[in-house]
Amino acid sequence: MSRIACVKDIEEIAIRKLDKNALDFYYTGAQDQLTLANNRTCYDRYKLLPRVLRDVSKVDLSITLFGHKFASPILVAPTGLQKLAHSDGELATVRAAVRKGAGYTLSTMSTTSIEDVASAALKAEKALSSKGQTIDGDKGGRWYQLYVFKDRSVSLDLIRRAEAAGFEALVITVDAPILGNRLANKRNSFTLPSHMEFGNFKSYAKLVASSNLAGVEKGSIAQGTAEADPGYWLARFSKDQLDPSLTWKDIEWLKENTKLPILLKGILTHEDARLAVYYGVDGIIVSNHGGRQLDGVPATIDVLSEISVAVREASAQKNKKPIPIIADGGIMRGSDAFKAIAMGADAVMIGRAVLWGLVYDGENGVCTVLDILNEELRLSMALSGCSRISEIDSSYVLDQSSEIFLSKL
Ligand SMILES: Cc1cc2nc3c(=O)[nH]c(=O)nc-3n(C[C@H](O)[C@H](O)[C@H](O)COP(=O)(O)O)c2cc1C
């Protein structure tokens, strides 16, 4: 077999390896998958405008967020059910993130517990130090993604556990009050194999019953009518347990209940970006959930520049520095990350790319994905004349379909 040269090569192998139930869960988007497709094609529309004759003999990828130095602005997005990809699941991913100094966010919907992920990460950090290996970033840098449950005591307990386990920020996902309309998962009656389960809910009786961890075959839930019953295990669990009544008031409640920085994941408009600053959150993740929630929303790169203006203005009104903006969706190349940063992101997250690495070769596969994307980003920077992430701005990209561009013609 020929050697792996890019993340697409790894994706192809992963597609061949996974069964239909798991592949469709990872790969597909909601409804007509318009946003999923757009997430990819939009990057291709932005052209790079390189500057030359600048010293690029040293290119520094590192960034600092919330006082923490990361080796690269490419962070690992929270994705649920990672044991479907590899038997080591979340443990493999977090170990890879440690080895590469990459930011890592653990999903509420993990197949491994918060505590086991934290202890694997600490062990991996110790192993690196004892080998005398250094990474270009600080230790730690792990965040916890929270879905807010109807039973608020569960959410509070998850926060306490994440804090106790050393997670350093909370990522509140706000674009999934209800799970998106995922047709492939419906058709497949998507389910977890019986030997897998959620990693965090064992002590919450209601969640155990509702997720059928108590031994009932997960796939055997009767198919209801489309309206009354979302039709498959995960959609039903989400409908029963996640709180669709969440509002900005609850962000205040969360702030009262933790000292950790809070990021909102799933912001797509400048109005909500302003509200996020107004309500005092510490960062936003501009995301369409990888095209898995509301189909038909724009690709994140297309809304980044107006959101970054809004964040700057709203933060200035409070006499504060702009809060960090992270973007995700469709990033499969280091040059995609470069473009997102140019359009206003401070960092980016990768979801599926990590999952493909995990399927391909567990921990080492995720390391390979991170290495490839970081090297591609380094190359984009060097060839564009940038030696630091902070130098990358909108002068390095051209959006050929934007009104500004068209009005210049
Ligand atoms: C299989 C899968 C599971 C996901 N699970 C979660 C999750 O549990 N929580 C969450 O906030 N986002 C979740 N996401 C969304 C990702 O965090 C991220 O926004 C998205 O994957 C980015 O797009 P990309 O996959 O094109 O990189 C999931 C995405 C995928 C593909």
Ligand SMILES: O=C(O)C(=O)c1ccccc1
């Ligand atoms: O699939 C997802 O996108 C997601 O966010 C999720 C929700 C519930 C369980 C697992 C993943």
